[in-house]
Amino acid sequence: MKSTVRTTFPSAATDEAAIGQRVHAALEASCTELPPDIVFRLRQSRERALAAATPRRRLAWLPRLAGLPGNLGGGWLRDGLAPTVGILMLALIAALASQQSQDERFNESLDIDSALLTDDLPIDAYLDRGFGAWLDSQGRS
Amino acid sequence: MRRKFAGALLAATLACASASAQTRAPGWHQLDQAEQAILSPLAADWDSFDAERRRKWLDLAARYPSMTVEEQSRMRARMSYWGSLTPQERIEARERYKRLQAMPADQRETLRRQWEAYEGLSPEERSRLGAAQRPGSKAPGAAAAAPVRK
Numbered sequence: 001m002k003s004t005v006r007t008t009f010p011s012a013a014t015d016e017a018a019i020g021q022r023v024h025a026a027l028e029a030s031c032t033e034l035p036p037d038i039v040f041r042l043r044q045s046r047e048r049a050l051a052a053a054t055p056r057r058r059l060a061w062l063p064r065l066a067g068l069p070g071n072l073g074g075g076w077l078r079d080g081l082a083p084t085v086g087i088l089m090l091a092l093i094a095a096l097a098s099q100q101s102q103d104e105r106f107n108e109s110l111d112i113d114s115a116l117l118t119d120d121l122p123i124d125a126y127l128d129r130g131f132g133a134w135l136d137s138q139g140r141s
Numbered sequence: 142m143r144r145k146f147a148g149a150l151l152a153a154t155l156a157c158a159s160a161s162a163q164t165r166a167p168g169w170h171q172l173d174q175a176e177q178a179i180l181s182p183l184a185a186d187w188d189s190f191d192a193e194r195r196r197k198w199l200d201l202a203a204r205y206p207s208m209t210v211e212e213q214s215r216m217r218a219r220m221s222y223w224g225s226l227t228p229q230e231r232i233e234a235r236e237r238y239k240r241l242q243a244m245p246a247d248q249r250e251t252l253r254r255q256w257e258a259y260e261g262l263s264p265e266e267r268s269r270l271g272a273a274q275r276p277g278s279k280a281p282g283a284a285a286a287a288p289v290r291k
Contacts, residue, residue: 106193110200112235117201117219118212119238121249125256126234126241127226130271134259137270 166192172199179205182220 034042116123125131169187172180179202180187187195205213223231241249259267 106197109235110197112238113197113223113231114201114204114216116234116238117216117223118208119215121253121256123219123223123226123234125252126237127230128259128267128271130267130269130273131256131259133270133273134262134267135255138255 166195167199176202179217180220182217183224186224 116126169177169184176199177184180198183190183198187198190198201216205216208216226234241252244252262270
């Protein structure tokens with residue numbers, strides 16, 4: 001069963017909308033009547049195309065995370081930039097966390113050094129092992 | 142190409158981080174007059190200090206004007222000695238000081254009097270006591286709290 005597709009255009013051929021509608025109708029009609037082997041090959045092609053596109057979709061969040069547009073264009077720039085930006089962001093976060101931790105340790109150490117240098121007990125009182133032993137002996141007696 | 146690009150970016154980031162960590166490590170002659178005056182007990186050794194140590198002394202010098210006269214006097218008197226200690230000795234002193242921080246003021250006063258009494262012992266007696274106390278065992282502060290604990 002085959003339908004007839006009209007290929008003649010109205011005299012007002014400049015009406016692009018009308019032409020578009022007719023082309024759309026023609027394609028729709030012919031699409032349902034494709035031979036089974038062509039339908040099978042089209043499905044295979046579509047599946048292969050989707051399989052090839054999947055890895056790129058998985059990385060699509062990386063540029064977005066970095067505030068860049070999801071579509072960075074083609075070629076090595078897009079494929080190379082997305083993981084590189086991700087790695088750099090992770091490295092930056094790790095460096096900032098490490099720096100903050102170092103600063104906290106430094107400030108704590110600075111507070112203690114300042115206190116030790118100005119304390120009413122001399123520094124030796126905190127270093128002299130004999131002092132601890134003597135205090136123990138005083139406590140027992 | 143891609144790996145080289147990523148490697149170059151990573152190296153640049155790490156270089157920037159390293160450079161920022163190394164900032165503010167001036168030599169003795171780069172200090173201003175006020176800093177040199179406060180840190181004068183360290184003048185001879187200053188240029189041998191690493192960047193972090195210099196930064197720490199500069200931060201301590203920045204606190205100096207807000208200290209009492211007595212604290213300023215103590216700090217200047219102790220700077221050379223503190224600077225001459227080994228890193229391990231400084232760590233030990235800090236750890237023992239931290240343990241003493243929780244001690245009530247009256248117990249700290251007791252500890253100060255006990256230190257004065259200990260200083261009155263003969264050098265031989267103090268050496269004997271020091272030899273009896275194994276390294277890394279009880280800290281002076283921990284022992285000091287015992288007699289007055291309720």
